[in-house]
Amino acid sequence: xxxxxxxxxxxxxxxxxxxxxxxxxxxxxxxxxxxxxxxxxxxxxxxxxxxxxxxxxxxxxxxxxxxxxxxxxxxxxxxxxxxxxxxxxxxxxxxxxxxxxxxxxxxxxxxxxxxxxxxxxxxxxxxxxxxxxxxxxxxxxx
Numbered sequence: 001x002x003x004x005x006x007x008x009x010x011x012x013x014x015x016x017x018x019x020x021x022x023x024x025x026x027x028x029x030x031x032x033x034x035x036x037x038x039x040x041x042x043x044x045x046x047x048x049x050x051x052x053x054x055x056x057x058x059x060x061x062x063x064x065x066x067x068x069x070x071x072x073x074x075x076x077x078x079x080x081x082x083x084x085x086x087x088x089x090x091x092x093x094x095x096x097x098x099x100x101x102x103x104x105x106x107x108x109x110x111x112x113x114x115x116x117x118x119x120x121x122x123x124x125x126x127x128x129x130x131x132x133x134x135x136x137x138x139x140x141x142x
Contacts, residue, residue: 031122032083036070037061037139040126042109057103059110061127061139068093068114073107074100079114086121088129090114113137 039059041050053059053073060070061077068081072095079093093114100107113136117129127139 032088032120032127033063033065035062036142037127038142039073039110040138040140042106042113042137043135044105045109045112051106051109053106054102057100057106059106060142072110074098074103075107077111077114086119088117088120090117110137 037060039053039061041052042059043049044051057073058071059073062069063081063083066080066082067078068090069076069078071077075095075098077093077095080091082089082091093111095111113129116131117136118132119130121128121130125141127141128135129137129139
């Protein structure tokens with residue numbers, strides 16, 4: 001009976017610790033999720049320059065449970081995203097349809113990144129959306 005009680009105690013201990021281990025692993029894989037990111041700079045659509053937002057055109061990005069939302073500078077964005085480790089793939093990203101003449105170049109560049117980015121890097125409070133090793137956009141925690 002004493003052996004069976006030890007086995008049961010050990011099994012319960014492992015069950016209690018197991019969720020903690022997987023939660024820790026999830027946090028490492030989802031450093032991008034559950035935060036609101038504010039754009040610092042983005043590569044222009046033709047790739048020739050870096051664009052920075054004006055105070056009143058602040059693009060934002062939030063990722064949570066496979067969904068992306070935020071602002072592209074003028075229009076709201078929404079869609080799907082798959083995040084696995086440091087890899088990501090945006091899918092079915094849609095926007096509202098307002099016209100903001102002063103923000104459209106920046107907005108086009110932001111939306112272009114969603115089609116190109118295939119990985120990311122979070123360092124402290126900074127998020128880089130990248131295509132392979134090329135940094136396409138830089139965000140910071142808002």
